[in-house]
Amino acid sequence: MRRKRDRHTITEFDVFRADIRPCIGCNHCGMGGPCVQKDDYENKMKGSIRETDMIVFVMPVYYHNWPAQLKAVIDRFYSFTTELTYMHKKTVLLTAAWDDTDTVFSVVKAYYERICEYMEFYDCGAVYGDGCGTPSMTRGTKHPQAPYELGKSI
Structure with a gap:
């Protein structure tokens, strides 16, 4: 879904409902060519990623x-690893978990930081919403305001 918002154009992809198949490791693309899989990623998302200034990962x-x-x-x-790496995309991570233990985001955070480093993305920030299993749980935390404040700071 593509929409205009204030000064920005937002393209939104619901990867949970899209036809996105996993990489099969065939190396047909050679890290810089078309993928053999003709799914929503190859046909829609890849072009939008090329055009965008920022990628915002939003996930539970x-x-x-x-x-x-x-x-x-x-x-x-x-x-398109080589091409994407040279683009130095800005990124943000917004994530929420039911759990509120100290370690709930350790793997998520480590992977995000590694992807940013490897792909030469510029990490503009993250919101780690612990204890956000339901809307009522979330309302009782500091997290509802955090994405807004992060957005204003970028």
Whole structure:
């Protein structure tokens, strides 16, 4: 979905409902060509990623990790890794978990930081919403305001 918002154009992809297949490691793309899979990633998302200034990853935490659907998108970056790396995209991570333990985001955070480093993305910040399992739980935390404040700071 593409929409105008204030001074920005936002393109939104619901990777949980999209047809995005995992990378099959065939190396047909050679890290810089078309992917053999003709799904929503190759036909819609890849072009939008090229055009955008910022990628915002928004996700729930599943068993202390990234959801498979979003991980599949990142794995498919392989088909244009070199090009994407030279673009130095800005990124933000917005994530929430039911759990509120100290370690709930350790794997999520480590992976995000590593992807930013490897892809030469510029990390503009993250919101780690612990204890946000339901809307009523979330309202009782400091987290509802945090994405707004992060957005204003960018």
